[in-house]
Structures are given as C-alpha cells and as structure tokens.
Amino acid sequence: MTPSARSRLSMSSRILVVDDEEDLELLVRQRFRRRIRKGDLEFVFAHNGKEALEQLEENPDIRMVLSDINMPVMDGLTLLSQLESADADVCAVIVSAYGDMANIRTAMNRGAFDFVTKPIDFNDLQVTIEKTLRHIEMLQEALASRDRLVALRQELLVASQVQTAVLPAALPVTEHFDVHASMTPAREIGGDFYDFFSLDDDRMGLVIADVSDKGIPAALFTMVSRALLKAAARNHASPAECLQEVNELVSQDNDACMFVTLFYAVLDLRDGRLVYSNGGHNPPRLVRGGEVQEVPATGDIALGIALDHEFHDAELPLQIGDSLFLYTDGITEACNAAEDEFGEQRLDDLLHELGDDGAVGTVEAIVSAVEEFAAGVAQFDDMTCMALRLNSTSSD
Amino acid sequence: MANHTPLSVPSEEHGNAVILCPTGRVDGTNVAILQGAVRERIDAGQTTLVFDLVELNYISSAGLRVLLMSARDLQSHGGKALFCGLSEQIKQVFEITGFDKILAVLGTRDDALGAI
Numbered sequence: 001m002t003p004s005a006r007s008r009l010s011m012s013s014r015i016l017v018v019d020d021e022e023d024l025e026l027l028v029r030q031r032f033r034r035r036i037r038k039g040d041l042e043f044v045f046a047h048n049g050k051e052a053l054e055q056l057e058e059n060p061d062i063r064m065v066l067s068d069i070n071m072p073v074m075d076g077l078t079l080l081s082q083l084e085s086a087d088a089d090v091c092a093v094i095v096s097a098y099g100d101m102a103n104i105r106t107a108m109n110r111g112a113f114d115f116v117t118k119p120i121d122f123n124d125l126q127v128t129i130e131k132t133l134r135h136i137e138m139l140q141e142a143l144a145s146r147d148r149l150v151a152l153r154q155e156l157l158v159a160s161q162v163q164t165a166v167l168p169a170a171l172p173v174t175e176h177f178d179v180h181a182s183m184t185p186a187r188e189i190g191g192d193f194y195d196f197f198s199l200d201d202d203r204m205g206l207v208i209a210d211v212s213d214k215g216i217p218a219a220l221f222t223m224v225s226r227a228l229l230k231a232a233a234r235n236h237a238s239p240a241e242c243l244q245e246v247n248e249l250v251s252q253d254n255d256a257c258m259f260v261t262l263f264y265a266v267l268d269l270r271d272g273r274l275v276y277s278n279g280g281h282n283p284p285r286l287v288r289g290g291e292v293q294e295v296p297a298t299g300d301i302a303l304g305i306a307l308d309h310e311f312h313d314a315e316l317p318l319q320i321g322d323s324l325f326l327y328t329d330g331i332t333e334a335c336n337a338a339e340d341e342f343g344e345q346r347l348d349d350l351l352h353e354l355g356d357d358g359a360v361g362t363v364e365a366i367v368s369a370v371e372e373f374a375a376g377v378a379q380f381d382d383m384t385c386m387a388l389r390l391n392s393t394s395s396d
Numbered sequence: 397m398a399n400h401t402p403l404s405v406p407s408e409e410h411g412n413a414v415i416l417c418p419t420g421r422v423d424g425t426n427v428a429i430l431q432g433a434v435r436e437r438i439d440a441g442q443t444t445l446v447f448d449l450v451e452l453n454y455i456s457s458a459g460l461r462v463l464l465m466s467a468r469d470l471q472s473h474g475g476k477a478l479f480c481g482l483s484e485q486i487k488q489v490f491e492i493t494g495f496d497k498i499l500a501v502l503g504t505r506d507d508a509l510g511a512i
Binding site: 191210211212213214215256257258259261279280281282283297300301302305306309329333380381 | 423424425427454456457458460461462464465468492493494495497498
C-alpha cells in the first residue's frame with residue numbers, strides 16, 4: 001500500500017456536504033453528533049458548487065461529497081461535471097427532489113455514486129454514507145494493490161533486463177570455432193545462465209549453469225555465481241580450482257541452501273584441448289562424426305551444497321569438426337500436454353540426426369524441436385542451451 | 397500453466413522416526429507443500445525423518461533444495477534425515493548433482509529404518 005493510501009484509510013472519513021440551505025449544516029451536526037464526537041466522521045460544508053471545489057482544493061483528503069442539485073453560483077450537476085473532468089478521487093452522492101428522475105439520471109451519468117431524496121430521511125442517509133464509505137475503502141484498497149502490483153512488475157522487468165544484460169550479447173566469433181546459445185526463461189527472471197569469454201589469445205572459457213529454484217532469490221544467486229566464476233576464471237587456469245573457489249564462497253552462510261549446477265570448460269584454441277570440471281550439471285554432449293556421447297562426469301557436486309568438496313579437472317581433446325552441446329534440464333524436462341518429457345533420448349537422437357550442422361543450426365533445431373514437442377504448453381523451467389563447433393586450431 | 401502439479405506427503409510413524417513419502421512430482425510450483433510437511437514435523441520436535449521417495453516421479457532443483465534444507469535443519473537440532481526408495485530417475489538426479497554424496501541415501505525403507 002502506498003503511504004498516502006494507508007493514511008487515508010486510517011483517518012476519520014471526511015465528508016463534504018454541499019447545500020445552499022443553512023439549516024442542513026445544523027441538522028447534519030445534530031444527527032451525526034455521536035459519530036462526529038467519536039471522530040470517525042467529519043463534515044465540511046459548502047453552499048454551492050464553486051465553494052465545494054474550493055473546499056476540495058483545501059482538503060484533499062475528502063473522499064465523499066453529498067450535494068444538492070439546485071444551488072446558486074454553481075449547481076450540483078455542474079459540480080459533478082467538474083469533478084468528472086478533473087478526474088477527482090471522490091464519490092458523490094446527490095440529494096434530489098423525490099421523483100426528479102431526469103436530474104437523477106443526469107447525475108448518475110455524470111458519475112454520481114448514489115442519490116438520496118428530499119426531504120432527507122436521515123436513517124437512509126446514514127445507510128448511504130456507510131455504503132459509500134465502504135465502497136471508497138474497497139476502491140482504495142484495490143488501487144493500492146494495483147499500485148503494488150505495478151511496482152512489483154516494474155521491478156521484475158528491470159531485474160529481467162539486468163539479467164539479460166549480463167548474458168553475453170554477442171558471442172565472440174573467430175575462424176576457429178562457431179558458438180551459439182539460446183535462453184528462454186520460464187518466468188520473468190530465470191535461474192539459468194551461460195557464458196563464453198576469452199581468457200587470453202589462445203583460451204576461451206565456456207560456462208553453462210542452472211540455479212536451484214526460480215524467481216528473484218534464484219536470480220540474485222545466479223548473478224553472484226556468474227560474477228564469482230568470471231573473476232575466478234581470471235585467477236586460476238584450472239576449471240576445478242575455479243569451481244572450488246566459487247563453491248567455497250557460495251557455501252558459506254548459505255542458510256537458504258541455494259545451489260547452482262555449473263559446467264565450466266577452458267578450450268585451448270592452439271590444439272583443441274578442452275579441460276573442464278562439472279559441478280553437478282547435466283553432462284554436455286560431444287558430437288563427433290554424427291556420434292553423440294556424454295562428456296564424462298568429474299565426480300563433482302553442485303556448488304553451494306558442501307563447503308569442503310574438492311573439485312576435479314578432466315580433459316577432452318576436441319578434434320576439428322567436433323561439436324559440444326551444453327544444456328540445462330529445462331530442455332530435457334520440457335513437458336507436453338500429455339506430461340511426457342522431451343527426454344535425453346530425443347535430444348541425443350536429434351543431435352545424431354543433425355550431425356555436423358554448425359552451432360547456430362544445432363541450437364535453433366533443438367530449440368524448435370523442444371517448442372514443437374511442448375506444443376504451446378507453458379514450461380516450469382528455464383530452457384538454455386549452447387553449442388560450440390571447432391572449425392580449426394590456431395596452430396594449424 | 398497449472399498452479400500446482402499434484403503432490404501429497406503422506407506420513408507414517410515408526411518408533412521414534414517419521415517416514416514421509418512424497419507422492420507425485422515436486423517442483424517450484426508445489427515445493428512449499430513438501431517444505432510445510434517437513435517444517436511441521438521439525439517444529440513438533442521430530443529429530444529423525446525418513447524420506448521414502450518410492451512414490452516420487454520427479455524432483456526439480458527447488459525440491460532438492462528443500463531436501464537439503466531439511467537435512468541441515470535436522471542436523472542442527474541433533475537429528476538426521478535419511479533418504480530411500482529412489483527410482484532410477486531420481487537416483488540419476490541425485491548422482492548428477494552430487495546430492496548422493498551429501499545426503500544419507502539408502503536402498504529400501506527397511507534399509508533406512510535399520511540405519512536409524
């Protein structure tokens with residue numbers, strides 16, 4: 001709730017009574033004296049539409065107006081038009097002669113909330129006031145909720161933009177490899193990320209990761225993990241050492257038990273040698289001559305779940321024409337309407353079929369196959385994948 | 397998207413231990429149900445929980461997080477969590493993520509009850 005909305009609700013309800021008959025003021029003060037004494041109702045008086053507008057200007061917390069129709073200077077119907085065109089945040093109740101349906105219709109069409117007839121039946125007026133105040137309160141609550149929702153959506157949008165901004169906008173291109181990636185978050189902000197960066201003239205870093213859970217806490221953890229890994233990658237040549245450092249940092253004081261599965265590899269462009277460490281992530285695939293195989297695990301664990309784990313490196317010499325396919329489980333666990341999963345078998349079959357289709361072709365074919373499989377069923381998990389094909393080595 | 401995928405957490409008392417048997421799928425949309433069931437037991441002073449996962453078809457990383465939190469929570473109260481009845485699929489998730497190295501994973505429910 002906005003602070004102004006809160007203060008409006010907790011305050012006594014202030015009602016503006018507009019009538020050119022002087023004795024109405026006395027009558028109202030008399031009839032509502034208990035409520036006025038208790039402080040839950042407060043009345044302000046004006047004698048015509050013009051005075052009413054001045055009072056509203058002076059008392060911006062007035063939410064209800066009770067107005068006569070026939071008055072000198074400015075009548076009640078004109079007052080209603082003025083309130084309507086000023087988009088005033090007030091509820092108007094009109095007092096009209098009994099049976100004056102023409103004026104009552106006009107008043108309702110100009111936005112009056114209700115009407116009471118003359119001579120005023122104060123019991124009926126009391127009921128009408130209660131009803132109007134309840135309506136105003138509900139309206140304010142609805143507005144406050146809407147404001148909160150708008151603010152929240154705005155924050156999510158910003159978070160989503162920040163997160164997209166930290167993914168590499170354009171992946172580096174050289175003659176030695178092509179690389180392509182795609183990420184489809186399930187919600188406004190996801191918990192997956194990928195990265196591909198150059199460590200020096202000869203070595204490239206390659207990352208894919210999936211943070212436990214989704215939404216804002218996961219997104220924050222994602223940002224932290226990604227930044228920590230990138231920093232570690234500058235300091236340690238060994239992927240295992242990088243993972244170890246990040247793991248130690250994210251495991252400390254990790255009461256929420258957040259974790260990230262993360263595969264990090266360093267590709268040496270001089271000879272195609274890939275050194276990697278796999279922190280609990282789905283094994284990437286190596287596609288060599290159309291044959292698909294899992295990149296062997298390194299016996300390691302997701303980052304964040306155990307402070308003292310020692311990570312291991314493994315080595316995979318890539319040959320020219322080899323492709324690596326990295327993905328998060330949003331790909332293999334994508335569900336269709338029958339709740340079947342896309343599954344690893346479909347993925348492997350498709351990679352086998354695609355053979356040596358290049359990084360862009362592979363990623364696009366897999367993403368569209370998953371989309372076709374899900375056939376419009378909204379997914380619970382982010383879907384991220386990345387492909388890299390080695391075209392040549394720099395020592396050639 | 398469905399608001400919740402089906403999940404129930406039937407439980408059974410066995411001596412000093414309580415066996416929780418999450419049934420269905422655990423993912424981000426319903427993980428609070430599992431968390432609530434565990435919380436209730438821990439708050440009631442339960443120190444040994446056996447998670448029999450034999451009826452569990454699927455667990456997302458959000459679900460794994462709650463299992464880990466439960467195990468840590470029980471440990472900090474001097475208790476323990478044991479996990480058993482993993483299907484091939486759930487076992488694979490535990491192995492890939494390394495949760496099988498962090499949590500006390502046993503074969504069947506009897507194995508788990510024997511290990512208390």
